[in-house]
Amino acid sequence: MPDPATYRPAPGSIPLEPGVYRFRDPHGRVIYVGKAKSLRSRLNSYFADLSGLAPRTRQMVMTAGSVEWTVVGTEVEALQLEYNWIKEFDPRFNIRYRDDKSYPVLAVTLNEEYPRLFVYRGPRRKGVRYFGPYSHAWAIRETVDLLTRVFPARTCSAGVFKRHNQIGRPCLLGYIDKCAAPCVGRVSAEEHRRIVLDFCDFLAGKTDRLARDMEQQMNAAAEQLDFERAARLRDNISALKRALEKQTVVFGDGTDADVVAFADDELEAAVQVFHVRGGRVRGQRGWVVEKSTEPEATGVVVPGESGLKILVEQFLTQFYGEQAELGGAGAAGEDDAANLVPRQVLVPVLPENADELAAWLSGLRGSNVQLRVPVRGDKRALAETVHRNAQDALTQHKLKRAGDFNARSEALQSIQEFLGLADAPLRIECVDISHVQGTDVVASLVVFEDGLPRKSDYRHYAIREAAGDGRSDDVASIAEVTRRRFARHVADAQAPLTDEAPGDDGPRASARPRRFAYPPNLFVVDGGAPQVNAAAAVLEELGVTDVAVVGLAKRLEEVWVPNLDGTSPDPVIMPRNSDGLYLLQRVRDEAHRFAIGYHRSKRSKRMTASALDSVRGLGEHRRKALVTHFGSVARLKDASVEEITAVPGIGVATANAVLEALGVPTIKDDVPPITGQEADRA
Numbered sequence: 001m002p003d004p005a006t007y008r009p010a011p012g013s014i015p016l017e018p019g020v021y022r023f024r025d026p027h028g029r030v031i032y033v034g035k036a037k038s039l040r041s042r043l044n045s046y047f048a049d050l051s052g053l054a055p056r057t058r059q060m061v062m063t064a065g066s067v068e069w070t071v072v073g074t075e076v077e078a079l080q081l082e083y084n085w086i087k088e089f090d091p092r093f094n095i096r097y098r099d100d101k102s103y104p105v106l107a108v109t110l111n112e113e114y115p116r117l118f119v120y121r122g123p124r125r126k127g128v129r130y131f132g133p134y135s136h137a138w139a140i141r142e143t144v145d146l147l148t149r150v151f152p153a154r155t156c157s158a159g160v161f162k163r164h165n166q167i168g169r170p171c172l173l174g175y176i177d178k179c180a181a182p183c184v185g186r187v188s189a190e191e192h193r194r195i196v197l198d199f200c201d202f203l204a205g206k207t208d209r210l211a212r213d214m215e216q217q218m219n220a221a222a223e224q225l226d227f228e229r230a231a232r233l234r235d236n237i238s239a240l241k242r243a244l245e246k247q248t249v250v251f252g253d254g255t256d257a258d259v260v261a262f263a264d265d266e267l268e269a270a271v272q273v274f275h276v277r278g279g280r281v282r283g284q285r286g287w288v289v290e291k292s293t294e295p296e297a298t299g300v301v302v303p304g305e306s307g308l309k310i311l312v313e314q315f316l317t318q319f320y321g322e323q324a325e326l327g328g329a330g331a332a333g334e335d336d337a338a339n340l341v342p343r344q345v346l347v348p349v350l351p352e353n354a355d356e357l358a359a360w361l362s363g364l365r366g367s368n369v370q371l372r373v374p375v376r377g378d379k380r381a382l383a384e385t386v387h388r389n390a391q392d393a394l395t396q397h398k399l400k401r402a403g404d405f406n407a408r409s410e411a412l413q414s415i416q417e418f419l420g421l422a423d424a425p426l427r428i429e430c431v432d433i434s435h436v437q438g439t440d441v442v443a444s445l446v447v448f449e450d451g452l453p454r455k456s457d458y459r460h461y462a463i464r465e466a467a468g469d470g471r472s473d474d475v476a477s478i479a480e481v482t483r484r485r486f487a488r489h490v491a492d493a494q495a496p497l498t499d500e501a502p503g504d505d506g507p508r509a510s511a512r513p514r515r516f517a518y519p520p521n522l523f524v525v526d527g528g529a530p531q532v533n534a535a536a537a538v539l540e541e542l543g544v545t546d547v548a549v550v551g552l553a554k555r556l557e558e559v560w561v562p563n564l565d566g567t568s569p570d571p572v573i574m575p576r577n578s579d580g581l582y583l584l585q586r587v588r589d590e591a592h593r594f595a596i597g598y599h600r601s602k603r604s605k606r607m608t609a610s611a612l613d614s615v616r617g618l619g620e621h622r623r624k625a626l627v628t629h630f631g632s633v634a635r636l637k638d639a640s641v642e643e644i645t646a647v648p649g650i651g652v653a654t655a656n657a658v659l660e661a662l663g664v665p666t667i668k669d670d671v672p673p674i675t676g677q678e679a680d681r682a
Contacts (some may be wrong), residue, residue, distance in 0.1 A: 007066045008047045008161030014040040019071040020081045023087070026065035027518035030089035035078040036472035038303070054266075058291065060093040073357040076363075083321040095289045095314050097450075104471075106140045108200055113189050114161070114182045115196045116154045117144055130407040131203045132283050148173070150236040150347055151199035152180040155194065159638050168662050211237060214463035235366050255279055257344035259379070261386035262311055263394045265293065272386050273319075276340070286390070287399040313351035316361070316371075320345075324364040342363040346374045346383055407579060415522070415578030418572055419561070422549055426450055429485075430587045431535075432526040433463070433477045434595035443481045444595035447520070448587050459599045478525050489519055502677035519547045526588055528553040529560050536562035552588045557581065615654070615661045622649050626658065637662050 019039045036042030043433045046053070046061050053061065086094050100289060107120035111127025119140050123131065144155060156179075156300050164171055164183045176179035181194040202210055218233035259274045269291050275283040293310070323340040341364050351357060352370050361369040374380040374680040399441075413423040428448045435441040446459040456566065461484065463477045523539075525531045532551035539547060550572075551560040558571035559581075574581040618626075629647045630636040636658070644655035 004050065005046055007044065008065070009067065011328070014043050014069070014072055016040050017071045018073075018075060018078055019069050020078050020085065021063040021067060022085065022091075023060060023193075024066045024068070025063055025518065028519055030085070030091050031059050031064060032091045033082055033085045033089065035075075035082040039071070039076070043067065043069070043313050048487060054291075056093070056197065061091075074156060075353050076360050079317055079353075083317050086318060087321070090640035095291070095311075095318070104134055104137045104140060105130045106134070106144065106203070108196060110193075110200075114154055114192055116156065116161075117148075117196075117199070118155060118157075127198055127440070131200075134283060145178075147199060147202065148178040151202070152178055152284060153196045153199050154182060156183075160477060162638070162640065171333050177527055196572065252510050255344060255379075256342040257346055258342050259314070259346045259374075259386050260315065261348060261383060261390045262308060262315075263354075263387065264308070264311065264673070265391035265394070268290075268394065270390045271311075271315055272390040272393060274382065274386050275342075276382075283390075286393050288393060307348050309351045309375070312347050312349060313353065313357065316345065316351075316357055318346075320361055320364055323375060343368070344370045344372060346372055346379055346385070349373060401487040408583075411451055411579035411583040414574070414578050414597065415583065418574050418578075418580060419522075419548060419550060419559070425520070425548070427520045427522060428522045428583075428587055430524040430591040431485075432588070432595045433474050433481075433482050434592075434599040435463075441477060442595060442599045443477060444591050445597060446587065446591045446594055448583075449582060450591075458594060460594075474659075475530045475534045476529060478527065478531045479538050482523075482525075482535040482538040483542070486519070486539060486544050489661070490542055490544065493559070518543060520559040521548065522583060523547050523549045524587055525551045526554070526590075526591060527548070527551045527560075528558070529563055532562050534561045550584075552584050555678035557585065561582065615657045617654050618659065622647075622654075625627050625649065637664055 016038050018035070018037045020033065020035045022030050022499070025031050026032075034042070046057070046067075047169050050061065051056055054615060070081065074082060086096075090096070104119050104121050106117065108117055108129040108131070109127070110129055119137050120130070132140070134143075148155065150167075152173075155173070156164075160171065161183050166172075168184055170179065170181035170184050170186070170612055172201045173179035174184070174186070180187040180195055182189065187195070198210060212234055218230050218237065221227075221230035221233060250464050254278065256278065257276045258274065261272050263270045268288060270288045272284065272286045273284065274281055275285075284525055291307070339646060341361055345361065345367075350371065350373055355667060358369055358371045361371065370456070374383045406541045412426065415421070416424045425448060430446050430448075431443055433441065433443050441463040443461040443463060445459040445461065447454045459479050463480060523533050523535065529550055532549055535551075536549045539545075539549065552558075555561060557574075557576075558573055560571045574584075615623075625647050626636060626644070630639060639659075641652060644650055645652055650658075
């Protein structure tokens, strides 16, 4: 572990101006990003007295191998640069406010001819409007089920829509008037889009206008003695009122605001946010994060309020920076982008740089944003409610985390003891091979950090050498994957940490984080002694000496260690009830699952091409173009003739022949036969 004295900047070399700084580990990976009004004062606090730092801060300083900084002109610039670097480098010691996957949203695909409503999780897409987040997916489905009576918008998938369009009959929702059935032409595309836009206006808070318009239409229908339509409108108004009752009114003045509250202890903090739009609570989300590495936030002599101020500042910077990016990437209109950063943000305390933060938030929104502490009235009452939610979330997290953390710690310690490692294997990588009788040979590499999967670092490998003769050779495949993975590690570790940018006066820091510039503590292969020896031989060839290698055999769950010199032929037998063995099995099984998934997708593409071999007039290049364009045989089967003919070189007759070869019934009326000239073009 590096000694902080070896990389401490020379006295007087750190500037006094404000700026942003980065700590890097010995492999060059950025592990922490921070900002300061005075760089010299802040950085010196990290090296003055290590015993006076909080454990997490001390761990960061002891893990780092270098520190660098960039001077900026204003604190607003420092806020923006700090956010950009945290987003870019993903430092492990920074607080990371990431949306939990359990927070779904309601998506409306305004970029389609016939927009649809559906539950969605994932990155925002351009031209799609989002509402939420909601606490549970069932809450979205309940809302949609209630409102489609009033706004009968399409909720079906593209395949269902196409199928009912072909058979000329609507689905069940169309028969019970919960869908306008645009698939069979019951309404035009323009009429359906108008229904969807009214639905979006209702969820965006424009409820009074819609209810008023419906009441006027109901009264007009009653005056014209159209009592059936009047009764239907009356029921629709009742459904709107029931939907509104589910959204509690908290601010009578129709305020747009986000209410933020924190609950923390010495190590962790729970954050809760209530999104209020039009005076009603529209969504809620929460996080539990490890507290900051800043000395001011975690030092033992700093009052609790100072630490809370830094938590507030870090949360506002990361959360609203992310919201602004989502608005630019996926919002369907300016109103959506503005609503992601509301007019008011209510916080428990104002941070030291509250004015700069408000100016930065105003720039993200495009209009004035107020940063306030609620003192009395409805806003104070809601802030207390949000704070109680944060306290409950932290309590529940502590109860759950205690068992999980202890189990993971015991598992890592068990592996260290049984394998005789110098340190606990905090980063474990595992390789598995998948194939069917030597065909479509692929490999997977999965990564576990602190006993938990780190899916952003997972990798697929298509084996190049081992299956070239059409037979299975797992040992050679393991050697190839090990060589490719650690050759990348050696190359990245030897690469300089700076590069020359054209037009710059000097070097600049590397822009992208190198995820594999540092090795794992433990490298696991799926197999026995031959596979382990193959991986160990590759590491010895590449000069990698700080990685332990083991193999986990499936038959008896034996742990094999390298035996290049023939001195230790027997495997290590870990107890069946060992937490360490259970963790190794979990890592191995995850690698197996990941490899099988990739193998199946690759085999599916190959089988798609084989199914097209019999199509007359379809040569190798056009077969490849079809497979590349649609990606899988399932998607090609679902495609229409018009979609297939969109691929360059594919005519109507060839498209029908493709669908026929895939077992899809086609309409052959008025379809010209494939001519000899068309066949020759293949």
